[in-house]
Amino acid sequence: xxxxxxxxxxxVTGASGAxxxxxxxxxxxxxxxxxxEVAVVMSDNAKDVWRFELGNEDYSxxxxxxxxxxxxxxxxxxGSAKFDTMVIVPCSMGTLGRIAGGxxxxxxxxxxxxxxxxxxxxxxxxxxxxxxxxxIRNMATVTExxxxxxxxxxxxxxxxxxxxxxxxxxxxxxxxxIGLENESYEWKGM
Ligand SMILES: Cc1cc2nc3c(=O)[nH]c(=O)nc-3n(C[C@H](O)[C@H](O)[C@H](O)COP(=O)(O)O)c2cc1C
Numbered sequence: 798x799x800x801x802x803x804x805x806x807x808x809v810t811g812a813s814g815a816x817x818x819x820x821x822x823x824x825x826x827x828x829x830x831x832x833x834e835v836a837v838v839m840s841d842n843a844k845d846v847w848r849f850e851l852g853n854e855d856y857s858x859x860x861x862x863x864x865x866x867x868x869x870x871x872x873x874x875x876g877s878a879k880f881d882t883m884v885i886v887p888c889s890m891g892t893l894g895r896i897a898g899g900x901x902x903x904x905x906x907x908x909x910x911x912x913x914x915x916x917x918x919x920x921x922x923x924x925x926x927x928x929x930x931x932x933i934r935n936m937a938t939v940t941e942x943x944x945x946x947x948x949x950x951x952x953x954x955x956x957x958x959x960x961x962x963x964x965x966x967x968x969x970x971x972x973x974x975i976g977l978e979n980e981s982y983e984w985k986g987m
Contacts, residue, residue, distance in 0.1 A: 800831060800976075802831060802832055802833035803831065803832050803881045803882060803975065803976070803977070804832075804836075804873075804879065805832060805834070805836070805881065805882045805884065806835075806836050806837075806838070806873045806880050806882070806883040806884070806908050807821065807836070807838075807883075808837075808838050808840075808885045808886070808908065808909075809838075809839040809840070809843040809847070809885075810839075810840045810885060810887065810888055810889040810891070810905065811841075811842025811843050811845065811846045811889050812846070812890070812923070812925065812949070813846065813887065813924055814886075814887035814922070814924050814949045814964075815843070815847035815850045815851050816851065816960065816961070816964045817886050817887055817922055817968055817971075818847070818856070818887065819847075819855070820961065820964055820968045821886055821968050821972075822835075822856075822859040824972060824979075826859070828972070828977050828978075831977050831978060834880075835861045836861065836862055836864060836871070836873055836880070837856075837859065837861045837864070838863065838864045838904050838905055838908070839856065839863070840866055840889075840892070840903070840905060841866065842889070844856070864904055865904070866905065868904050869904060871904055871908070873908045874907050874908060874911065875911065876911050876914065876915040880908075880912070880917065881917055882912075882917065882918040882919075882975050882976075883908055883909060883912045883920070884920045884975065885905065885909065885919075885920070885921050886922040886971065887922050887923075887949050888921040889924070889925070890925045890931075890932050890935070892905060892906065893921060893932065894931065894932075894935050896910070896913075896921075896939055896944075897934075897935035897936075897938040897939050898935075909944075913942045913943055913944060916943060918976075919939070919943070919944040919945065920944075920945045920975070921936075921944060921946050921947065922947050922948070922971060923936065923946055923948050923949065924949040945974060947967075947970060947971060947974060950967070951963045951966045951967050952966045953966075954984060955982035965981075966982075969981040969982070
């Protein structure tokens with residue numbers, strides 16, 4: 798069966814784990830046959846954390862259109878642009894809280910609000926530890942509104958040997974949730 802090609806928004810915020818965003822953007826390039834469009838938006842903190850954790854500004858090398866965080870004219874700020882999926886990777890507790898509170902004061906939170914109101918797929922690769930009750934309640938609120946909390950929690954049963962392989966265990970779950978065909982490790986049981 799022919800799958801309709803997906804239109805995906807990738808938002809990057811200032812939680813730890815810029816590597817997840819970098820690897821997801823690389824993986825989406827490899828899966829481009831299944832994708833109509835990828836649009837990217839980063840918060841200011843995301844750029845700071847990326848520079849700090851990865852030691853570069855290579856986000857600009859990814860072959861996608863980047864939108865300014867206050868650009869409410871971006872297509873995906875409106876439901877009529879029909880983006881299928883939005884991934885926020887990594888997703889800070891601040892951005893999670895603003896989405897849970899309906900505070901659409903920048904392009905990331907507005908786009909998330911749109912995805913939820915249009916009943917499309919919102920995937921939050923949330924990261925912080927430990928969690929306080931406000932974080933947990935915000936996760937419940939977003940889940941009740943139809944969003945998917947996919948915490949940035951790697952798995953070890955594929956026996957990853959490098960940080961990239963470990964981070965890919967999270968990214969591959971995101972790829973599965975988006976609904977893209979992907980060859981990756983699959984737990985078959987013992
Ligand atoms: C190096 C670094 C790591 C951070 N890690 C996290 C984190 O894992 N989770 C989180 O919620 N905030 C984290 N923060 C704090 C956020 O960047 C901060 O709350 C910011 O306001 C989030 O804004 P944004 O959601 O618009 O990117 C971190 C900040 C720095 C500088």
